Amino acid sequence: QLNLVESGGGAVHTGGALRLSCAASGRAFDTYAFAWFRRTPGNEREFVAATSWSGSKTHYAEFVEGRFTISRDNAKNMVILHMNNLKPEDTAIYYCAASNPPGDYYWLDAPDYDYWGQGTQVTVSS
Numbered sequence: 670q671l672n673l674v675e676s677g678g679g680a681v682h683t684g685g686a687l688r689l690s691c692a693a694s695g696r697a698f699d700t701y702a703f704a705w706f707r708r709t710p711g712n713e714r715e716f717v718a719a720t721s722w723s724g725s726k727t728h729y730a731e732f733v734e735g736r737f738t739i740s741r742d743n744a745k746n747m748v749i750l751h752m753n754n755l756k757p758e759d760t761a762i763y764y765c766a767a768s769n770p771p772g773d774y775y776w777l778d779a780p781d782y783d784y785w786g787q788g789t790q791v792t793v794s795s
Contacts, residue, residue: 675691720748721773721775757793767782
Protein backbone atom coordinates (compact mmCIF):
# COMPACT_ATOMS: atom_id res chain seq x y z
CA GLN A 670 0.00 0.00 0.00
CA LEU A 671 1.16 3.48 -0.83
CA ASN A 672 -0.17 6.88 0.13
CA LEU A 673 0.78 9.63 -2.30
CA VAL A 674 0.70 13.35 -1.60
CA GLU A 675 1.48 15.93 -4.26
CA SER A 676 2.64 19.46 -3.62
CA GLY A 677 4.24 22.33 -5.48
CA GLY A 678 1.44 23.43 -7.74
CA GLY A 679 0.66 27.08 -8.22
CA ALA A 680 0.09 29.91 -10.66
CA VAL A 681 2.78 31.19 -13.02
CA HIS A 682 3.02 33.14 -16.24
CA THR A 683 3.96 31.74 -19.62
CA GLY A 684 7.60 30.70 -19.60
CA GLY A 685 7.66 30.16 -15.86
CA ALA A 686 8.70 27.06 -13.95
CA LEU A 687 7.33 24.89 -11.17
CA ARG A 688 8.59 21.90 -9.24
CA LEU A 689 5.97 19.31 -8.32
CA SER A 690 6.72 16.83 -5.56
CA CYS A 691 5.10 13.51 -4.80
CA ALA A 692 5.78 12.18 -1.33
CA ALA A 693 5.07 8.50 -0.85
CA SER A 694 4.51 6.71 2.41
CA GLY A 695 4.44 2.95 2.55
CA ARG A 696 6.70 0.03 2.00
CA ALA A 697 9.14 -0.83 -0.76
CA PHE A 698 9.07 2.54 -2.50
CA ASP A 699 11.89 1.45 -4.79
CA THR A 700 9.80 -1.35 -6.30
CA TYR A 701 7.23 1.06 -7.71
CA ALA A 702 7.13 2.81 -11.02
CA PHE A 703 5.77 6.34 -10.85
CA ALA A 704 4.09 8.60 -13.32
CA TRP A 705 2.57 12.03 -13.56
CA PHE A 706 -0.77 12.50 -15.28
CA ARG A 707 -2.82 15.64 -15.72
CA ARG A 708 -6.47 16.43 -16.25
CA THR A 709 -8.33 19.45 -17.49
CA PRO A 710 -12.07 19.96 -16.94
CA GLY A 711 -14.16 17.65 -19.08
CA ASN A 712 -11.19 15.58 -20.20
CA GLU A 713 -9.66 12.28 -19.26
CA ARG A 714 -6.37 12.08 -17.44
CA GLU A 715 -3.48 12.23 -19.87
CA PHE A 716 -0.01 10.86 -19.43
CA VAL A 717 2.77 13.35 -18.78
CA ALA A 718 5.89 11.47 -17.64
CA ALA A 719 6.95 8.20 -16.02
CA THR A 720 9.97 6.68 -14.33
CA SER A 721 10.85 3.06 -13.64
CA TRP A 722 11.84 1.51 -10.30
CA SER A 723 15.46 2.45 -10.61
CA GLY A 724 14.91 5.78 -12.31
CA SER A 725 17.10 4.65 -15.18
CA LYS A 726 14.15 4.54 -17.58
CA THR A 727 11.94 7.55 -18.17
CA HIS A 728 9.36 8.49 -20.75
CA TYR A 729 7.65 11.74 -21.63
CA ALA A 730 4.58 12.79 -23.51
CA GLU A 731 5.52 14.52 -26.72
CA PHE A 732 3.99 17.80 -25.60
CA VAL A 733 6.34 18.09 -22.60
CA GLU A 734 9.49 16.61 -24.10
CA GLY A 735 12.42 18.91 -23.45
CA ARG A 736 10.50 21.04 -20.96
CA PHE A 737 9.66 18.64 -18.12
CA THR A 738 11.96 16.30 -16.23
CA ILE A 739 10.88 13.47 -13.93
CA SER A 740 13.21 12.20 -11.25
CA ARG A 741 13.04 10.13 -8.10
CA ASP A 742 14.91 9.94 -4.83
CA ASN A 743 14.48 6.44 -3.46
CA ALA A 744 16.18 7.40 -0.21
CA LYS A 745 13.58 10.09 0.44
CA ASN A 746 10.55 8.31 -1.05
CA MET A 747 10.02 11.25 -3.37
CA VAL A 748 9.24 11.74 -7.03
CA ILE A 749 9.79 15.14 -8.61
CA LEU A 750 8.50 16.74 -11.79
CA HIS A 751 10.48 19.76 -12.88
CA MET A 752 8.43 21.84 -15.28
CA ASN A 753 10.10 24.58 -17.31
CA ASN A 754 8.94 26.91 -20.05
CA LEU A 755 5.34 26.45 -19.00
CA LYS A 756 2.54 27.25 -21.42
CA PRO A 757 -1.13 28.09 -20.82
CA GLU A 758 -2.07 24.68 -22.25
CA ASP A 759 -0.17 23.07 -19.35
CA THR A 760 -2.88 24.34 -17.00
CA ALA A 761 -4.38 21.28 -15.32
CA ILE A 762 -4.58 19.27 -12.14
CA TYR A 763 -1.46 17.14 -11.96
CA TYR A 764 -1.60 13.72 -10.34
CA CYS A 765 1.11 11.42 -9.11
CA ALA A 766 0.51 7.71 -9.64
CA ALA A 767 2.31 4.52 -8.67
CA SER A 768 2.32 0.96 -9.87
CA ASN A 769 4.28 -2.17 -9.06
CA PRO A 770 5.29 -3.69 -12.40
CA PRO A 771 7.16 -7.01 -12.54
CA GLY A 772 10.23 -5.36 -14.02
CA ASP A 773 12.17 -2.13 -14.15
CA TYR A 774 9.84 -0.32 -16.49
CA TYR A 775 6.70 1.82 -16.40
CA TRP A 776 3.19 1.96 -17.75
CA LEU A 777 1.78 4.70 -19.95
CA ASP A 778 -1.92 4.23 -19.29
CA ALA A 779 -3.79 5.46 -16.21
CA PRO A 780 -5.70 2.19 -15.57
CA ASP A 781 -2.36 0.43 -15.04
CA TYR A 782 -1.62 2.54 -11.98
CA ASP A 783 -2.94 1.39 -8.62
CA TYR A 784 -2.23 4.34 -6.35
CA TRP A 785 -3.04 7.99 -6.90
CA GLY A 786 -2.54 11.23 -5.08
CA GLN A 787 -5.19 13.90 -4.64
CA GLY A 788 -3.71 16.16 -7.30
CA THR A 789 -2.19 19.62 -7.34
CA GLN A 790 -3.39 22.52 -9.47
CA VAL A 791 -1.07 24.15 -11.99
CA THR A 792 -2.26 27.34 -13.65
CA VAL A 793 -0.30 29.09 -16.39
CA SER A 794 -1.49 32.46 -17.58
CA SER A 795 -0.39 34.32 -20.67
